Ligand SMILES: Nc1ncnc2c1ncn2[C@@H]1O[C@H](COP(=O)(O)OP(=O)(O)OP(=O)(O)O)[C@@H](O)[C@H]1O
């Protein structure tokens with residue numbers, strides 16, 4: 001792959017291209033490997049869903065792309081993030097000035113905290129327009145009004161004069177979306193854009209994002225911990241665990257054949273309202289790890305019902321599955337394959353996995 | 366409309382509180398004199414004064430009336446600017462204080478202004494890159510300055526800037542009327558001495574609050590919008606980071622106006638600080654009382670001003 005980009009003659013077909021991203025945090029407890037070797041790409045006009053439990057490194061991934069990592073973050077020198085084929089490490093100051101916020105922008109999880117409390121909505125919108133698009137005050141004002149209208153905010157002229165605390169959560173998230181799309185970005189990263197909102201508002205916000213993506217032809221990364229959300233809104237899905245991508249496939253392919261035990265466990269943990277009330281809700285046993293000095297082997301092994309001795313000594317790499325070119329996973333004993341079946345059967349016989357997790361018929365994925 | 370009313374109401378309530386506190390301050394200042402052991406007349410009367418003179422004076426100062434009556438009488442006078450006469454000079458206390466206040470206020474205002482002008486940019490940029498070169502230099506200078514007492518700093522400045530370099534006079538006060546340039550040269554070292562102590566406090570506060578603010582979502586979001594760093598720092602992050610700064614600013618300004626005792630004495634400046642030292646050492650009680658009243662009033666008024674300024678820092682406060 002890398003030679004394709006290194007010769008400089010061919011540009012990437014992807015909008016965003018991430019190669020071997022590693023972001024560790026220097027903490028008193030040690031180095032926290034928040035993102036530990038992630039490769040992914042997003043194509044124009046497409047939505048990539050990034051799914052994973054809390055702490056799997058989704059926000060750190062997003063912040064690495066936006067260049068807003070905390071001061072204690074260490075990004076590996078070999079990690080590469082490129083936008084439209086431009087390596088962000090080598091980009092000139094001039095190009096950088098109108099990249100973030102203009103070409104690439106982001107919507108944060110909590111609209112209650114992601115707008116500046118001391119500035120009016122109008123001021124926050126117009127300053128972006130004036131900086132990136134060089135508009136004058138009046139033009140920026142008019143455009144800001146249009147933008148608010150576009151994201152479905154009634155009485156935009158009045159809203160411009162208000163402060164964030166005057167607006168409801170849903171309205172605020174619309175404002176942050178208006179801010180994010182104000183300069184027609186090529187890529188929008190939405191980090192759990194609906195988690196903090198009412199259920200009824202969640203769907204509206206997701207539909208708004210879909211609509212804006214379709215209108216502007218921008219690429220999108222939709223981050224969530226809810227596979228159900230990405231199922232309806234993403235073209236492709238990357239499942240993250242412990243700072244790595246453990247399974248990746250186009251949405252339809254993934255839902256047709258989930259191979260990684262963690263992906264399966266995630267799906268099973270979604271409450272299904274349609275199912276009879278006696279259906280057992282499967283929570284994933286154990287907790288997501290904070291990864292400091294990890295032992296060798298698969299990061300999911302302590303929670304995986306398929307874990308065999310090999311899983312504790314070797315690190316599974318993300319590779320294509322046999323059956324589909326677009327589908328990759330990082331697992332030695334994938335679900336729904338003879339290897340996986342055999343591994344589970346062996347663990348069931350022993351009553352426990354190689355990592356010591358108790359296994360019963362009910363743990364089958 | 367509703368919000369305006371709520372704001373006005375909050376301001377009124379704050380002002381009512383101010384009046385109440387000022388009343389308590391006046392009681393305290395009054396009691397100060399009442400509770401001093403011994404008879405204040407002892408210091409006033411020449412040694413071996415006759416009982417007759419004493420009685421006359423008691424009559425004159427109304428010392429035989431009941432306490433409440435004396436308080437009301439004193440308060441009535443104070444409200445009209447009459448704080449009695451100095452035992453020492455026989456001049457009105459108010460006049461003596463008013464002569465000194467401009468010097469002290471000028472010192473306080475100039476040093477606070479200088480401290481802000483220096484501390485805000487350094488605090489903001491040190492907080493922007495914690496652990497960076499600027500931050501480390503600032504932290505080092507702060508700890509260095511903190512370990513030097515004010516008077517030592519003054520002596521140091523006198524030695525370096527006045528004695529060695531001859532840039533400024535060693536001490537003394539040149540009034541405005543005798544030339545602006547000379548005047549400013551005479552206040553430069555005292556102002557620098559006072560400001561150096563303020564700067565380190567301000568820089569540390571602002572730097573720490575800035576570091577915290579810049580990790581908040583809204584500051585990250587502003588950075589993610591690609592805005593110029595200065596816009597993010599000064600437009601988005603500075604105001605939400607300046608609550609502690611404004612609070613301390615009010616307190617320290619009040620303290621400075623109350624008399625910059627050490628520095629005024631060191632530089633032989635005719636301010637409230639030298640006046641109060643003088644009054645205390647010569648047991649000039651009415652003078653001390655007048656200064657206490659002034660200082661306490663300045664404190665209370667400035668604190669109210671600080672409280673009333675919070676809504677300017679954060680519009681969310683305006684609602685409640
Ligand atoms: N500044 C930091 N210092 C130390 N550790 C950090 C820092 N930021 C994030 N981490 C750690 O990195 C890991 C990944 O965090 P991240 O915020 O990316 O998770 P997430 O997948 O976004 O979770 P959530 O669903 O809760 O938002 C976590 O273990 C977290 O504790």
Ligand code: SF4
Pocket residue numbers: 260261262298299300301302304305306307308311316330331332333334
């Ligand atoms: S089977 Fe092994 S490799 Fe696969 S997820 Fe479980 S522990 Fe990891």
Ligand SMILES: [Mg+2]
Pocket residue numbers: 058059060191192
């Ligand atoms: Mg997150």
